[in-house]
Amino acid sequence: MVRKIDHSLLDKAKINKKDEFYTQLSDIERELQYYKKHFKNKTVFCNCDDARISNFYKYFVENFKSLGLKKVICACYKKVDFEESLKSKSAFYYEYTGIEKKRPSLKDVTYFEGDGDFRSKESIDLLKKSDVVVTNPPFSLFRDFISQLDKFKKKFLVISNINAITYKEVFALIKENKVWMGVNMGRGISGFIVPKHYELYGLETKINDLGERIVSPNNCMWLTNLDNAQRHEFIPLTKEYNGNERDYPRFDNYDAINVNKTQDIPVDYKGIMGVPITFLHKFNPNQFKIIKFRKGDDDRDLAINGKPTYFRILIQGC
DSSP states (O other): OOOOOOOHHHHHHHHHTOOOOEEOHHHHHHHHTTOGGGOTTOEEEETTOOTTTOHHHHHHHHTHHHHTOSEEEEEEOTTOOOSGGGOOSSOEEEEESSSSOSSOOTTTSEEOSSOOOTTSHHHHHHHHTOSEEEEOOOGGGHHHHHHHHHHTTOEEEEEEEGGGGGSHHHHHHHHTTSOEEEEEEGGGSOOEEEOTTSOOOSSSEEEOTTOOEEEOOSOEEEEESSOOGGGGSOOOOOBOSTTOGGGSOBOSSSSOEEOSSGGGOBTTOOSOEEEEGGGGGTOOTTTEEEEEESBOTTSSBOEETTEEOSOEEEEEEO
């Protein structure tokens, strides 16, 4: 059965600042398999996670020895718990080095003086002594989150809405080859666990065997600066520009041709091309370079025959 895309839940979450979308263990395992070499002797910081319920924490604890980890730190914002029975009086964090309890109780954690927000001094102090950040940050604060990671030059693997590609803070890092998309996106992320007080609506909802409420918006991705072999695979090019110029109209306000699908990038065109943002999922920095995003020479959206196109990334072959 083909999964239909419904963005409404995450769109409403952004507007209403509802950020309690918890990642399933199966999705974490599916992505983390490509980065195992990056974790040996490292301290992992899950700075938006409650160690009692987080599947990120569970993954790293269960794979602590095989990954060769040094430590796992989970930090919890005071409002992050979505079950009434799990609510605590304050924000807290928990550190695991292989000898502590795998699933702590409230008597085992260390409480913050503040609210545990990832932007707080207490959380930043933990960030500074960590090597890699892996979490599902609040989508409504993603710009702040990614800017903080860049500021402190941290390695990371995080989940975000695909639209985060269009944020100037994120695209600038992608253009400079400091950040790239992970392996799984869209339907490759099967869904998120949401609290009981969240409305279950849309075409992709279910309650699983554990009683967890799952929504599958199909518009999320992994974003990272951890290298993986997949991002160095060349995109196979089979289309030709010469003789098919009508299929590749030129933009009114930039000297480049429009390419509607990544698979239609012509093998024989050496100039600049405008491709859809989903190109970034296949982007190989050894095959193409990114010129700019969305705007023409007049600083307006790229247009063809006076009609703006959907967001385009301008690229050129290396």
